[in-house]
Amino acid sequence: MTDLPGIVITGASGRMGQMLIRTVLESDRARLVGALERLGHEWVGRDIGEAMGGARVGAMVSDDPLELFARAQAVIDFTAPEATVEYAALAAQARAVHVIGTTGFSESHLTKIAAAAHHSTVVRAGNMSLGVNLLMQLTKKVAAALDEDYDIEVIEAHHNRKVDAPSGTAVMLGEAAAEGRGVRLDDVSDRARDGITGARKRGDIGFSVIRGGDIVGEHDVLFAGAGERIVLRHVASDRSVFARGALRAALWGQDKGPGQYDMVDVLGL
Numbered sequence: 402m403t404d405l406p407g408i409v410i411t412g413a414s415g416r417m418g419q420m421l422i423r424t425v426l427e428s429d430r431a432r433l434v435g436a437l438e439r440l441g442h443e444w445v446g447r448d449i450g451e452a453m454g455g456a457r458v459g460a461m462v463s464d465d466p467l468e469l470f471a472r473a474q475a476v477i478d479f480t481a482p483e484a485t486v487e488y489a490a491l492a493a494q495a496r497a498v499h500v501i502g503t504t505g506f507s508e509s510h511l512t513k514i515a516a517a518a519h520h521s522t523v524v525r526a527g528n529m530s531l532g533v534n535l536l537m538q539l540t541k542k543v544a545a546a547l548d549e550d551y552d553i554e555v556i557e558a559h560h561n562r563k564v565d566a567p568s569g570t571a572v573m574l575g576e577a578a579a580e581g582r583g584v585r586l587d588d589v590s591d592r593a594r595d596g597i598t599g600a601r602k603r604g605d606i607g608f609s610v611i612r613g614g615d616i617v618g619e620h621d622v623l624f625a626g627a628g629e630r631i632v633l634r635h636v637a638s639d640r641s642v643f644a645r646g647a648l649r650a651a652l653w654g655q656d657k658g659p660g661q662y663d664m665v666d667v668l669g670l
């Protein structure tokens with residue numbers, strides 16, 4: 402059993418952290434090396450299973466990333482941009498595969514992750530589900546087939562604890578639509594509408610954000626033309642779809658060289 406790839410989960414107490422821990426514990430293809438929380442967090446020093454309110458699992462919650470990463474083959478990281486950038490450098494040092502689900506990065510964060518990927522295998526995606534990655538391919542195809550007579554809008558809905566907007570998935574879908582149209586998303590993105598905005602600019606890709614309750618994650622890509630509308634939709638009803646995708650990415654990355662990959666690579670789409 403010990404030659405199974407060893408996995409570290411960051412953000413142990415988080416919504417995704419706990420789902421990832423359960424997914425690795427249930428897997429017969431990976432073993433849980435440990436989990437990470439920030440310095441001073443009440444879970445640090447406790448058995449992971451007990452901290453989660455269940456039975457002992459024999460692996461601990463730590464606040465020492467480098468020590469943990471050095472004993473692992475992969476790090477699965479759904480935390481926050483600042484933390485992920487720090488973990489990227491440490492995972493590279495430990496030569497562990499770094500699976501990044503965190504969203505909300507700035508350009509400067511992404512530059513640091515790219516630097517780490519010179520030394521380690523990084524798989525990063527704003528959404529690890531099979532469904533959303535298929536939806537991206539469909540979005541690209543529909544955007545390529547339709548001209549600018551069809552206005553493209555990306556609409557996303559998430560729970561009331563989400564801190565970044567628009568979602569990483571919405572940005573990925575916007576990028577797929579822009580790629581289909583042969584334009585740069587930065588040139589056509591319309592993220593803020595309030596007051597007298599003027600009429601919609603032809604060719605823009607608009608974003609709308611809903612936050613409420615316990616919505617796991619819902620994304621629509623709307624192509625609105627004269628007399629008809631096409632809506633491509635994905636609804637996540639359970640976070641396990643993200644966790645299963647992330648574990649798949651960690652295993653897929655084991656025989657890859659340094660570089661940046663995404664879920665389209667992992668899923669072979």
Ligand SMILES: NC(=O)C1=CN([C@@H]2O[C@H](COP(=O)(O)OP(=O)(O)OC[C@H]3O[C@@H](n4cnc5c(N)ncnc54)[C@H](O)[C@@H]3O)[C@@H](O)[C@H]2O)C=CC1
Pocket residue numbers: 411412413414415416417418438439479480481483484501502503504505526527528529530569643
């Ligand atoms: N790519 C994907 O498929 C998905 C991505 N996400 C993303 O994953 C991230 C986490 O989401 P949730 O689990 O819902 O959030 P959460 O708030 O429930 O958990 C965040 C975890 O990160 C830790 N953390 C936050 N800042 C930290 C720091 N500076 N240093 C160390 N640890 C830190 C917290 O202690 C906590 O354990 C978000 O960016 C979210 O958008 C969420 C679901 C799916």
Ligand SMILES: O=C(O)C1=N[C@H](C(=O)O)C[C@H](O)C1
Pocket residue numbers: 504527528559560563567568569570571617618619
């Ligand atoms: O924060 C979340 O919850 C989610 N974040 C990801 C995103 O920003 O797209 C993926 C998923 O929709 C859930």
